[in-house]
Amino acid sequence: MKSETLTISLEKSTQDSIPFYSPSQPFGFVDEAAHNAQPSLNIFELNSGFNVPYWYASEPITQIQQDENGCFLDSDALVQTLWEKDGAVQPPQRFVPLCFKAAVPHAGNYRVKLTLTARAEEEQLLIFHGCRCLAWKGSVRQGAVLSICFSVNASPIIPNGKTAAFEKNTLDIAVVGHCPALDFVSITPIEVPTIYLAGDSTMADYGAEYPYHPAACYGGWGQALDLYLDGSVTVCNHAHNGRSTETFRNEGHFDLIQKQLRPGDFVVIQFGHNDQKHPHLQAYNGYPENLRRFIAEIRAKKALPILATPIARNVWTEQNGKLTYNDLLHDHAQACIALGKELNVPVLDLHQAAMDEIIRLGRDASKIYYHQGDWTHTNDYGAVRAAGYAADELRSLGEAFPDYLPLIQTVSASSEPWKPEAALLLEKPARLAGVKDPNGTEEETAAQDHQAEKDGGDALARLLAAVQSACGQSV
The missing domain is CATH 2.60.120 (Jelly Rolls)
Known part of the structure; x- marks a missing residue:
């Protein structure tokens, strides 16, 4: 070597x-x-x-x-x-x-x-x-x-x-x-072992424009996980925007992970944000069944699966001047926890950790950790904070999962707090007003992908209510 x-x-x-x-x-x-x-x-x-x-x-x-x-x-x-x-x-x-x-x-x-x-x-x-x-x-x-x-x-x-x-x-x-x-x-x-990440946009890798500021970009928590590890493992992030337990498989992302998996590797699986928008991927039907299939196939490779609950959004309802947190991901988070117990798979409860912190800070104070105008997707400050939740959850597993000790023991002490500072997105200067986007659009791809989330908590709640109504359920 x-x-x-x-x-x-x-x-x-x-x-x-x-x-x-x-x-x-x-x-x-x-x-x-x-x-x-x-x-x-x-x-x-x-x-x-x-x-x-x-x-x-x-x-x-x-x-x-x-x-x-x-x-x-x-x-x-x-x-x-x-x-x-x-x-x-x-x-x-x-x-x-x-x-x-x-x-x-x-x-x-x-x-x-x-x-x-x-x-x-x-x-x-x-x-x-x-x-x-x-x-x-x-x-x-x-x-x-x-x-x-x-x-x-x-x-x-x-x-x-x-x-x-x-x-x-x-x-x-x-x-x-x-x-x-x-x-x-x-x-x-x-x-060394590799931790593969399978998930959606809240976990995914993102680019950033420069001159750079941590608040003026998207950041998925998978990009910050290395900050909490001691170098005895590596991280390979395959999470992608907009993916559900279904599309992540159908588009070939999970197959790519499988081809690389070796005995002793780990796979962290986090979905739910996009599953809940489809009638056949609800917490009581396709979502847990797709997770179950992922787990079986990972274990067949003698690798070790880990479930992560979908990280909470900064979504609230306001009535008579009073704000109340609106937990739109409760059912999917609980389905994930239940499946972990059933199959003896460790679960990182990022949903609860994020929700507790959002409620503690409040809606407006939490906005500093999210991309401008977004209720779901974090900036780099938020990504580091969310990766800290994952690290804390890994540490808490202790000796309950002995096969996972090689990973648990690599989690280092908590990173020093990163005090966030607000920043607007970069704006095109007047002198370059005539410069056209070579891709033919004035909006970045990530912003377009995330528009449903940027429309606000009420719009998202209406979308999910319509989905569940079609399923004969209530929000």
Whole structure:
């Protein structure tokens, strides 16, 4: 295995020039020019997940420099230059990510080690791998050197909007901060268990636009789970927007997981949000039966299934000026718990954990954790919080499930709280008003996929009432 280790030093003394990734260059940084020259870099699931909004595609925002500490960009200066060109500041503080990409020889699990130097005081440095999977967050003093190690998975995935699997034969690292310098990267194949995630949009990977802010993007809790693990396992997220227990199988996502499963791997299954919108996928018919089938097939591979209840929405009803929480997912959550007891499968009750916190904070205070105008889908702050629920639930399993101890023991101590800060979505500046979206739409795909959820709690409640009425049930 040691002979397969890829070691990259990015200091000026060892690199004649700043490397940029391309088909002929097996490792390097990714900027706007690379995105424009290589269309495959714009499939977010196969890359870092960071990209500029379409109106900035021709703007040379990412300006990477090099010195004895490695390669870096001065995010504050780059963002300030952009705002000056636009003639308007889009607060609060936002960041340009330093994105690095390296080819790997085959699908599988890898241990990544990196070293960076904080060229400025970093109050909240973020390190992502893969498609914006958060591996580390914390503060670093100016001049300090940070060395960290984390484990990643590279394997085929069916991207959003595609019908076939794409090979994922690269690893991505993105560092978000004021002015961090990436100095050293090593990538080594390893043999460790993998946690596969099967679920819907609340668990899924999302891209993010930059200049980046954690509140101005979508984030699924599967993207933040690594933050709570010690590197003894990897996470492979196959969750997708809009999927139910039925469509996740019919579109090939579960088959792709099955092809990769090895004895001792884990599969976390979380559905319900989209099942409940269909008469034949209610809590008393198709939903638990589809979960039962997933569990049987996972066990047939000598892998270990885990159920997760659907995470609660921030949905309330108002009557006579009084707000009352509206638990639209109660039945599906209870069906999931009952099936876990019946089949002796551990259940992560994310529904109860999220609902308790939403009720504690209240409707309006909870909004900071959700995408702007959305009642269901979290931003990056909410994703980290929800992944914390999953970590807490895993810890609580204790010795009740001895076969799962290899996973339970990898769950590290709770991450430091991440204080949320509000931010609006990026807006197109007047100087670029004539720039058209090359995809022919002014709305991002995720926003369109999530429109039913953004119409508000009352509209969603009416939809579900109509479904249950067709089934002869009542809400």
